[in-house]
Amino acid sequence: MAGLAERRGDPADSFWTWREWMYRFAERINPEQMYAIAAQLYGEMLEAGYTQVCEFHYLHHQPGGKPYADPSEMSQAIIRAAEDAGIGLTLLPVLYQTGGFDGRALNATQQRFGHTLDAYLALIERLQRQESHLLKIGIALHSLRAVPEDTLRALLPWLDGRELPIHIHIAEQMAEVRECEAVRGARPVQWLLDNLPVDARWCLVHATHMTTRETRALAKSKAVVSICPTTEANLGDGLFPFPEYLKAKGRWSVGSDSNVSVSAVEELRWLEYGQRLKHQQRNLAANDKQPDVGRFLLDGAAKGGWQAAGVAKRDDHIELDAEAPVLLQASPEDVAGRFVFAGNRPLVRRVCSHGVDRVLDGRHIFREPFYAGYRLALQQLLAG
Template identity: 50%
Template sequence: MTSLWFERAWIGNRWEKGVRLRIADGRIASVETGAVEEAGDERHRVALPGLCNVHSHGFQRGMAGLSERRSRPDDNFWSWREIMYRFLDRLTPDDVAAITAQAYAEMLETGFTRVGEFHYLHHDPAGAAYADPAEMAGAIARASAATGIGLTLLPVFYAHGNFGAAPPSAGQRRFLNDIDGFAKLLDAARPKLSGDANIGVAPHSLRAVTPDELEALLDMSPVGPVHIHAAEQEKEVADCVAWSGARPVEWLLGNAGVDARWCLIHSTHLAEHEVSRLAASGAVAGLCPVTEANLGDGIFPAIDYLAAGGRFGVGTDSNILVDAAQELRALEYSQRLAHRARALLAGEEAPFVGANLFARALDGGAQALGVPAGLAVGHAADIVSLDLDHPSFAGSDDATLLDRWIFAARAGAIDSVWRAGVKRVEKGRHVDAEAIAATYRACIARLLA
């Protein structure tokens, strides 16, 4: 049994002093508060529960920074997507494992301890299924095992190029399945998971799945997370209205039985009535503010959504920049830019923005990935330790500590990270960072040669 003692720890969405966590078999065996440090304790200053990254495309870490050149006057999400399609054309399972491991190590270093991998790259470069239909899912599982991050695998069903079962493009050939093929993929993926990894299902979007296929997917996976891209782009909304007479989130809420096991990724473009209905559904909005800014997606209506009781988690999506605090910071800053005001994602009962954002992202992210949230007996020992000797924390008290981390700290604010009780990050670096990075560099050099 491992014993960790902290000066303070975030327990039940508030700070407790003198906290001892005893860990056995990867889980928290006991939580003591008001405890005095004892011989045998490993001592640290501040403990936070690790955050869940609700939305990642691991392989896209390899193209970060490669799409920032203007290629046409109307550069937007759709032109970026063509660059992404060209990048993935050459990827092998080993490439995906190497690139994804780099992303996962960076996630752990910045405070994410579990990731929801929205995994849609299934087939070989010609678009043919591998002999093992879950070959690529196995690459994701290898990356998780190599880094130690917790995994919620979200195999993606993708069958069409646009609403109304439009034919897919050539660039989408590596994603495509019919229902029977996807069922085989899902069955083949489950044995590749280990530890406390879990699995859900991810209809890619209403562009890529018909209503009948969506119903079949839900029958195929009656429990566990359900994730779907929704209303990321204005063109998507317009195309959905032309197809169905309803907006994407409106259609899902009215036809798909959206409830607490659903996570609607982005939901950037919501009408007023959709905001309140999505909040009331119990589903989680999966927000990826850094990627949404990078792609020019738009700004999620977070103020109204939270006022209506909505739940959210954050994700790194394209992995253009992997940083948990940056996602939370970008969410608040997007609201400030849109409304030209400050401290918007706080309230009378939670006046400090950082603490409010962290608490909500912690709870919503765990719900979206189907795991319990926080540092509590029986939960996975997923712990993030802040380094209070970091200059950004000078003079911090309980009220301002999370604000200092999210809004003012740069690299080095995180000291250690434990995932399932194993220390994966020490002195701010993943314990296998050099080996992971060396494999990643060799992979990218070959791909871009």
């Protein structure tokens, strides 16, 4: 749906109006189309230099909410796509129970997302039996508005002592912040830190709207934040307090969330550029130890990314095209800056993931069959 929501329909267009576009697709996708879309995406991600993806996955059931005969069927489509593409996958099935902080029921489209806690944990435990060198299973709590407080309390004994990644959308829009304050008496990040054992297993997606107190407390928790600059800009969410968070020694990574664009360098570039626009300064993502902004961003995103994925750092590597005009005469000292800030044309030439070449001469080894499947899926989704 990238590009299809870029037309004004409401003078007050926001995340909430964009979400209705997204739901139009979510209510129609079947397992075969899910595989085709995921395979195309993962091939593009490898071509862009990604070797691991955290998939925040909440399209579980048939339209109307009836489970498939195999309750993990949609998850299996994603797992197959990642295996075929050769990308490391941290699959994060999403727990989604209510339509808001007031506990209202899920709407018709959201029925595909819903689980009881028991059914959800059964899905997680079933998928965990499939874990491999390519597959890690974690959990995702969609958001504080979609997971009631009593469910969170009931989940704590199951989480105790388990080493698995735990992701949650949080404080993405100010409407969410205001509603959380009204219903739970605290801002979202503060409520989470005060009520749940947030530690290095946790990844807070967005965390855009935080006070100074929340920013410092989150950094102290050792959790990692997944900042999604292209999506947060596309949806008009706001800017993450990056300099303040770095000063507090917070851990961070980058994500895309809506996949409106698949470009690691775009995410990193706009993480820095957004702060330059806000603070009217340059070279903010750097410190005395690492003054090179490009290298600071690449190193920080990789370190935080491995933590968010819940897997050990591997010897994956990418090779850039040394003959690309922007990289001519590049030195070891300036290649990272050129890649991040001038890499508008694809610069990745070769990608080795899990010891296997997945991208050669800038093309995924299965680009053509992935494209054919994706083209058919898109024709079906856009028909009628």
